Amino acid sequence: MIDPLEIQALADGELTSEQAELLRAQIAECPRSTATLHSLQSLRDLLQTRTETFECDETWSRCVGRLNELDRSSRIEGFVGRYAWGLCGAFALVIAVGGYWSRMAHTGVISSSDVPREAASMFPVPGVRSMSDFKQWVGQKLGFESPQIQDTRLNVACVYQGTLDGMPAVRLALQDSDGNADLTIVHGAQAVDGVRPLQDGQFSVGRVNGENLVTWTRDGSAMLLVSPRSMDQLVDLASEIRVR
Amino acid sequence: MTCDGRRRHGLPGFTNRAVHGNAAALAGCSPMRRVHSIRFMLFAKRTQRERFEREAERVFPSIFGAALRLTRSREEAEDLSQEAIVRAYEAFDRFDGTNFKAWMLRIITNLYINRYRQRQRGPQLGSLDDENAYEPVSDEGEAPDRLLFDGLVGAEIEEALAKVPDDFRLAVILSDIEGLSYQEIADATEVPIGTVRSRLARGRAILRRELGGFAKREGYIGKESEE
Numbered sequence: 001m002i003d004p005l006e007i008q009a010l011a012d013g014e015l016t017s018e019q020a021e022l023l024r025a026q027i028a029e030c031p032r033s034t035a036t037l038h039s040l041q042s043l044r045d046l047l048q049t050r051t052e053t054f055e056c057d058e059t060w061s062r063c064v065g066r067l068n069e070l071d072r073s074s075r076i077e078g079f080v081g082r083y084a085w086g087l088c089g090a091f092a093l094v095i096a097v098g099g100y101w102s103r104m105a106h107t108g109v110i111s112s113s114d115v116p117r118e119a120a121s122m123f124p125v126p127g128v129r130s131m132s133d134f135k136q137w138v139g140q141k142l143g144f145e146s147p148q149i150q151d152t153r154l155n156v157a158c159v160y161q162g163t164l165d166g167m168p169a170v171r172l173a174l175q176d177s178d179g180n181a182d183l184t185i186v187h188g189a190q191a192v193d194g195v196r197p198l199q200d201g202q203f204s205v206g207r208v209n210g211e212n213l214v215t216w217t218r219d220g221s222a223m224l225l226v227s228p229r230s231m232d233q234l235v236d237l238a239s240e241i242r243v244r
Numbered sequence: 245m246t247c248d249g250r251r252r253h254g255l256p257g258f259t260n261r262a263v264h265g266n267a268a269a270l271a272g273c274s275p276m277r278r279v280h281s282i283r284f285m286l287f288a289k290r291t292q293r294e295r296f297e298r299e300a301e302r303v304f305p306s307i308f309g310a311a312l313r314l315t316r317s318r319e320e321a322e323d324l325s326q327e328a329i330v331r332a333y334e335a336f337d338r339f340d341g342t343n344f345k346a347w348m349l350r351i352i353t354n355l356y357i358n359r360y361r362q363r364q365r366g367p368q369l370g371s372l373d374d375e376n377a378y379e380p381v382s383d384e385g386e387a388p389d390r391l392l393f394d395g396l397v398g399a400e401i402e403e404a405l406a407k408v409p410d411d412f413r414l415a416v417i418l419s420d421i422e423g424l425s426y427q428e429i430a431d432a433t434e435v436p437i438g439t440v441r442s443r444l445a446r447g448r449a450i451l452r453r454e455l456g457g458f459a460k461r462e463g464y465i466g467k468e469s470e471e
Contacts, residue, residue, distance in 0.1 A: 047416070
């Protein structure tokens, strides 16, 4: 009996021509082996010629679509990888230019929301107890002329000195019969952000830390008057300070 | 040459490695040469894609047919064959250039083994991989296979094939339908050649029995053969 696996190897074409010839001679003498060989060949023929062919055009189209996606993402990754430093540099440049532009465009403009934070960091100036003391001190120490604030009705409780957005600033803690008010004077500021102008055009109003705010500019300085009193009262007080 | 990919790598037959190597070599080139080299890389990439697509389209019916016969589900076969194409495209630079169909069948076989057969539970067929686990294909007393198979149509053959257990069916598909050699099947399925031989023998025996049973049930065997 010939090894059936040898017969199978012959049918599958896995033997050398010498081996195949030798085996064929042996198989010819054995009817059972001959039947096995024919059976194997019939089965191979059947599977090679009579199996179904399947429709796959649509699947192939989808494969091509996936290859396109793969190429596209590969191109993007390649571009980003190749020019990563350039892209980072360009991005940093955009940020720097944007920052510079923003700074230049807002020169002389202070943000009302920054006032409480900046005012808190100012330090007190001792010995200034009246408007005349204040005017003298501003001229001597800060090097600019004090704005015209001549209200004798208001008491100066304390004066604080510091900077706001890099500009010299002073804060006066004022008192009158209606309560306390803070007047911050920023020298060199041309305008205040975050406030809306009143109809008269002289003042702008807004809110800071839950308190009312009235601002105006005069003599090259921006004035910010903050107090918990009503907006009308605060505008009246601002008018008195401005007019007098 | 560092910048001129054409002279360095030659055309055609460049690979992804060549393209990436060329990219690394771009540093230090003049802007004009860089532009030329980038154009060349894009051209090389496009040509490689065309070459892959041409080869893959040619063998895709076989790939899809094998996937369908392995998974026995059109949806899963579509998924498997698409995955195989993507994997092959990504690894195309590692293709040795000899037998693309065998290489693709190897990829899809590996994918099938990894993705689908891991889901299977219960005893594996390893015990049947024994060299001695062989069933005779034909018996002297039986009707000749020519008579058994004559009346069968494609759908019936596919149905009988689907009844063959996985490992055996895989060997039969790769050998008898796709025409791979024992060595190529052994590479694709990552088993020794001896195991391939025994799986083939076993698979064919089971398939023949299924086909014979089908032919008898459907009355394809004539009276003369029964006599």
